[in-house]
Amino acid sequence: MTLITAGALVAAQSTTAVAASGAHPAPMANPYNPQTGHTYRHGVIPTRTETTEMRAWAKTHSAATTGPETLSYGGGIDGIGVLSGHAKVYLVFYGTQWGTKTTASNGDAAFSKDPDKAAGAAQQMFKGIGTNGEKWSADLTQWCDGPNVKAGATSCPSNAAFIPYQTGGVLSGVWYDNSKAEPTNATGHQLGVEAVAAAAHFGNKTAAANRDAYYIILSPHGTDPDGYQNPSTGYCAWHDYNGDTTLTGGPVSxxxxxxxxxxxxxxxxxxxxxxVGFINSPGTLDGYTMTLGHEWHEMMSDKNPAGGWTNNTGSSYNGEENSDECAWLNPGTAGGAANIKFGSFGTFAEQASWSNDTNSCAISHAILH
Incomplete structure (x- = not known):
């Protein structure tokens, strides 16, 4: 006779009951996902190596109950599911390590310790979204929130609050916070504190002022925010909101x-x-603009994670957001990354995002709203 603990017995009984009822058991977390054990890393972008490992593991651990990549609505958190207005994107250059700030001829902020000229690319990209009739961002117009959208919905009713096409750019402000150096290994909590400080800096001091606001905390060269360079659990970027109780260091007031x-x-x-070099040669900023676009797309469709649109199918994509499902798809393949022209603001490497209404990774999509 084999002795098992009471806890193991309960687990065994629970599994049997689930099987008997036909219900779907909770999916096993992918051990190669950098969000595993770090649940606040919403929309986390694994490195390319980790993506390969995740997909290999997923092939033998999939149990989808609907289409494996279908997203469903989470019901909102604090009444917020998506960003259903015109986005206000604020770029926060965090820490004295960015060096001396100057102003470029096009009006962009530039920094002496930005060897790859990332600051200018970020500013031009967000100025360019919604210009030149670009359709890269238009897949967002299928997502919605509001009281008429039921939790678990996989499409939006006509009377929902839809994300509108972001005509005319979304960049609303730039702040160089050189009041102090960024910590070498800033925690999620410290990054959230910086975001709240940015809201104050820009005068967004009410919930209404922040309903359509998004603060991108840009760390300088040589720093390692939230251990992104860790060879085992590293990643390329993530998004969240201040109230997430799982942030390293705790939620931010x-x-x-x-x-x-x-x-x-x-x-x-x-x-x-x-x-770097994912689309172009040398393509120094390919991954930078792709990850900026990835997280912006996910924030738009899941502003207070995971109250917006995420994967709840029980498949290998479970828990992922729209851009996660299409990360690191090679250029030239279906839904693969591509160069997107944003009018006079330039051409930028971007990735596709999942679209329920076309059942595909959409690098281009019709404007619906």
Whole structure:
């Protein structure tokens, strides 16, 4: 006779009951996903090596109950599911390690310790979204929130609050916070504190002012925010909101309502692992603009994670957001990454995002709203 603990017995009985009822058991976490054990890393972008390992593991651990990549609505957190207005994107250059700030001829902020000229690319990209009739961002117009959208829905009713096409760019402000150096290994909590400070800096001091706001915390060259360079659990970027209780260091208090933010490392420091040369040659900023676009797409469709649109199918994609499902698809393949022209603001490497209504990774999509 084999003795088992009471806890193991309960687990065994629970598994038997699930099997008997036909219900779907909770999916096993992919051990190669950098969000495993770090649940606050919403929309985390694995390195290319980790992506390969994740997909190999997933092939033998899939149990989808619907289409494996279908996203469903999480019901909202604090009444927020998506960013259903015109986005206000704020770029926060965090820490004195960015060096001396100057102003480029096009009005962009430039920094003496930005060897790859990431600052200018970020500013031009967000100025360019919604210009030149670009359709890369238009897949967002299928997502929605509001009281008429039921939790678990996989499409939106006509009376929902839809994300509108982001005509005319989304960049609303740039701040160089050189009041102190960024910690070498900033925690999720510290990054969230910086986002709340940015809200105050830009005068967004009410929940209403922050309903459509998004703060990108851009770390300087040579730093390692939230251990993104860890060879075992590293990643390229993630997004979250201040109220997430799983943030390293704990949630961040905000007197200004919920604050959506992202952790954008200077991920060129990881080279090809975070996308250098993924589309172009030398393509130094390919991965940087792809990860900026990835997290922006996910924030738009899942502003307070995971109250928006995420994968709840029980498949190998379970828990992922729209851009996660299409990360690191090779250029020239179906749904693969591509260069996107944003009018006079330039051409940028971007990736596709999952689209329920076309059942595909959409690098281009019709404008619906």
């Amino acid at each position: 905000s007197p200004y309502g919920d604050i959506a933010f992202s952790n954008q490392p200077y991920n060129m420091d990881l080279g090809a692992s975070c996308g």
